[in-house]
Amino acid sequence: MKTLNEFETIEEIDLEEYLGSKPVEIDEELCHHISHGYVASNYVGYISEGYYIDQQGEAAASFDDGESRERYTYMTVASYPDGTYWYLGVLPDLNRHSDDD
Numbered sequence: 305m306k307t308l309n310e311f312e313t314i315e316e317i318d319l320e321e322y323l324g325s326k327p328v329e330i331d332e333e334l335c336h337h338i339s340h341g342y343v344a345s346n347y348v349g350y351i352s353e354g355y356y357i358d359q360q361g362e363a364a365a366s367f368d369d370g371e372s373r374e375r376y377t378y379m380t381v382a383s384y385p386d387g388t389y390w391y392l393g394v395l396p397d398l399n400r401h402s403d404d405d
């Protein structure tokens with residue numbers, strides 16, 4: 305499991321490099337660091353049921369979805385009812401619907 309405390313003690317490493325392969329289990333503090341330390345972009349879930357997915361920060365990148373639409377990607381974390389937290393990687397916008405534009 306990756307932790308915020310460990311990340312903060314390693315010099316000259318960025319968060320993406322520290323997290324490594326995705327998905328990766330993270331501690332609650334690192335999940336909150338990602339989800340609250342950056343400007344919220346998208347949110348899906350039910351906090352009262354212990355489940356949510358947050359996408360954070362400025363768009364990490366963009367790509368053409370093959371239908372002449374530009375899609376953006378964001379850092380994505382998830383919480384599950386079993387009390388685990390996961391960093392899912394940099395994923396496309398979860399709130400983007402195919403009928404938009």
